[in-house]
Amino acid sequence: MGTTQGAQAADYAAAMRYINDMGRLGSRPGLESIRELTRRLGDPQEKLRFVHVAGTNGKGSAVAFVSSVLTAAGYRTGVYISPYIQRFSERIRVNEAEIGEADIARITNRIRPLVEAITAEGLQSPTQFDIVTALALVYYAEQKCDVVVLEVGLGGRLDSTNVIPAPAAAVITNIGYDHMEILGDTLEKIAFEKAGIIKRGCDVVLYPQQPGVDEVFASAAKERGARLFRVRREDIRPVSDGLAGQEFDFEERRGLKVPLLGQHQLLNAAVAVKTTDVLRAKGYAISEDALRKGLAGTKWPGRMELLQKQPPFLIDGAHNVQGVTSLALGLKRYFPGRPVTFLTGVLADKEYKEMMALVSPLAARFVVITPESPRALPAEELAAHLARYGKPVAVCGSVPEAVEESRAQAGDGVVCAFGSLYFIGLVRDYFGLE
Numbered sequence: 001m002g003t004t005q006g007a008q009a010a011d012y013a014a015a016m017r018y019i020n021d022m023g024r025l026g027s028r029p030g031l032e033s034i035r036e037l038t039r040r041l042g043d044p045q046e047k048l049r050f051v052h053v054a055g056t057n058g059k060g061s062a063v064a065f066v067s068s069v070l071t072a073a074g075y076r077t078g079v080y081i082s083p084y085i086q087r088f089s090e091r092i093r094v095n096e097a098e099i100g101e102a103d104i105a106r107i108t109n110r111i112r113p114l115v116e117a118i119t120a121e122g123l124q125s126p127t128q129f130d131i132v133t134a135l136a137l138v139y140y141a142e143q144k145c146d147v148v149v150l151e152v153g154l155g156g157r158l159d160s161t162n163v164i165p166a167p168a169a170a171v172i173t174n175i176g177y178d179h180m181e182i183l184g185d186t187l188e189k190i191a192f193e194k195a196g197i198i199k200r201g202c203d204v205v206l207y208p209q210q211p212g213v214d215e216v217f218a219s220a221a222k223e224r225g226a227r228l229f230r231v232r233r234e235d236i237r238p239v240s241d242g243l244a245g246q247e248f249d250f251e252e253r254r255g256l257k258v259p260l261l262g263q264h265q266l267l268n269a270a271v272a273v274k275t276t277d278v279l280r281a282k283g284y285a286i287s288e289d290a291l292r293k294g295l296a297g298t299k300w301p302g303r304m305e306l307l308q309k310q311p312p313f314l315i316d317g318a319h320n321v322q323g324v325t326s327l328a329l330g331l332k333r334y335f336p337g338r339p340v341t342f343l344t345g346v347l348a349d350k351e352y353k354e355m356m357a358l359v360s361p362l363a364a365r366f367v368v369i370t371p372e373s374p375r376a377l378p379a380e381e382l383a384a385h386l387a388r389y390g391k392p393v394a395v396c397g398s399v400p401e402a403v404e405e406s407r408a409q410a411g412d413g414v415v416c417a418f419g420s421l422y423f424i425g426l427v428r429d430y431f432g433l434e
Contacts, residue, residue: 012101015108016088022115022128029158033118033126037134038163040114044134044141045164048078051275052164054152054194055173055207057322058268061260061300062173065272067149069294070279071095073286078140078148080133080161085302085317085425086434092136094143099136107135129153133160147284157196166199169278170226171271172217173207174264176322177351187213195220203282204228205275207267229278231270238266243306243334245296257296261304262330269295302424304330307431311410315417315424319346324355327418331362339364339413343406343427346419348377355419356386364413365392367406369399371422399426 038045051066053059060081070077077095084090089098111131119125126134133153140148147168152159175191191213198204198220206217208231221228239247245259250270258269273291280286302317304327312335318327331340340362346352366386370379383393394409396402406415417427 008102008105011105011109015105018108018112019088019128019131022126022131025125025127027129027154028127029155030124031158031160031163033124034130034133034160034163036118036123037111037114037126037130038137040118041111041134041138044137047141048137048145048164049147050164050167051147051149051169051171051279052152052161052167052197053149053171053173054156054159054197055171056176056190056194057320057326058173058207058264058271059151059171060317061265061268061303062171062271062275063149063151064260064298064300065258065269065295066171066275068298069272069276069286069291070147070149070284072294072297073284073290075146075284076144078136078143078145078150080136080140080148080150082129082132082151082153083421085421086428091132092139094140094145099139103139104135107138110138111135127160130160133163137163152194152197155190155193155196157193159196162197166202167197168282168284169203169205169275170197170199171205171275172197172209173268173271174322175207175209175213176320188216191216192220198224198226200224200226202226203278205271205278206230207271208233229274231267231274233267236266236270238263241333256292258298259296260298260300261306261334262326263333264326265303301428301433302421307428307433311407311413311415313407313410313415313417313431315427317421317424318355318418319350319420321351321354321358324358324418327416328358328362331359331414331416335414339411341365341367341406341410341413341415343367343369343402343415343417344382344419345369345371345379345423346377346382347371347373347375347422349375350420352377352382352419353385356382356389359418360386360389360391363389363391364411365394365409367394367396367402367409369396369402369423371420372426373420373422376420376422399423400430403427403430 067079079093092099235251237249307313318324368379368383379395
């Protein structure tokens, strides 16, 4: 490694140490700090146009579909997601290209003294998520993105991403129970927080919701003068479904194709189609060919992703009851009657008992690990809980060991890794996938 390359690597390492260290402040909902930080950065968000995406489940898939369509239409499209699966740079992309290490280091070096100045002045320090969001906004402005598809981190109303002006479209995906200690203990309370991304004059695209949840969004849209566009389940008509992908009709369109598996992805794809129509009405030049090409070319790793065919080895980021419900339905649909070896690890603050109850009828056995997170539930504790189902349970000390154990035990069945985004990236690493 040359001197220049070595210095760049050192700068990047220092930037990542700083970003990771700021995690000690934890998650703190609120916009005061991000507003102060972006103000000192010249308000890069004011130079950009956005599609803002919130929801409990499916928001990452919606981001993937919408951004793929916009890219296919020729727009320079920023993509912001969290968390990442394998690399920090996955979180910040322009079209298919991830932000480079040199850019991460350079922009972090610009942000760090501003954060220190904010703190020195007695103001509330920006959190890690504030800093990463600000970094992304600076990068998208530098890259002169035509539009940024921005995924909410947590909630919506007080999420750092809500520092942006009114988006071209506020997209709301499926609402379920998650992060209840922060967002509230009813679906309506959770929906109120998600509805915070609806701003005066924007358009809203809404996934099919329960009546009480729907009313929360309808009320917020009416109050803020935002037009509401609902996706209706009855307008989605599946045509074919297999491990190679799905085909469906939606409203008047016929023969739309997506590579992502699971019937819930048809709903997410329909949300993306409706969003495309909303953007087109606002003057975005998105042809029918670009829509179809974008949907068919969508990539979204770690969501019912088949890593190998024999034995079938799937990974899925499902980490709450709603997500695991969809996963269980998908396994029954694609592998009917076949025993499943579940490779799993969870965070202690998730509803893991309910999650495991959903998959236990499909399980031949469990292979358990501890995810790499301070919030992880120890594998031994999860294994003790799983013992009640009367299925074999093996505890492994690493992801490679767990993958090998799962494959060795699968027989003529299926392996499915799920439970936390904090370890499925390591499974992809093991298989040599980028």
